[in-house]
Amino acid sequence: MQSIINELHNFFSVELTVILTAMLPVIELRGAIPIGISLGLSPIHAAVLGFIGSMIPVPFILFTVRPVFTYLRETRTFKKIVHGLTDRSMAKSGKIQKYGAWGLLVFVAIPLPGTGVWSGSLIAALLDMRIKWAFPAIFIGNLIAGILIMGLSNGVFMVITG
DSSP: OHHHHHHHHHHHHHHHHHHHHHHSTTTHHHHHHHHHHHTTOOHHHHHHHHHHHHHTHHHHHHHHHHHHHHHHHTSTTTHHHHHHHHHHHHHTOHHHHHHTHHHHHHHHHSOSTTOSHHHHHHHHHHTTOOHHHHHHHHHHHHHHHHHHHHHHHHHHHHHHHO
16 A cells, blocks of 8 residues: 555656746756656657646736836836836737737747747737737747646657667
């Protein structure tokens, strides 16, 4: 019985690690999938968990970033940080402004640092993009990124292990 409990604990610990890693800004899905594979999960399992984890912050960002930033801009402590985040995000927003939800989808789908769901959600919120367009674009873009990263990670691990 103890071995079953240990196995369940290890199993859920690995899964929770992947989900929590995917929720982090910058790392997101792009880092969580290789971590999950390196911890022994199948590529598909790691990708599904990474996808779920990376989508958790999206509604919170879309719904709360504007009022939170408005409030923080009025404080001495956070004013500079908020302006920096806003300026960096808006510098990346050209294609999203031009192409709308399609631009957002492509932006999130590109598996490079700084182009994931956190940045996409922040840009969508700052551009006041409607949730009914932003969320599906982020969802599909993240799904595409997950498939790409899963394929790349699986190929790299197959080459390494031989």
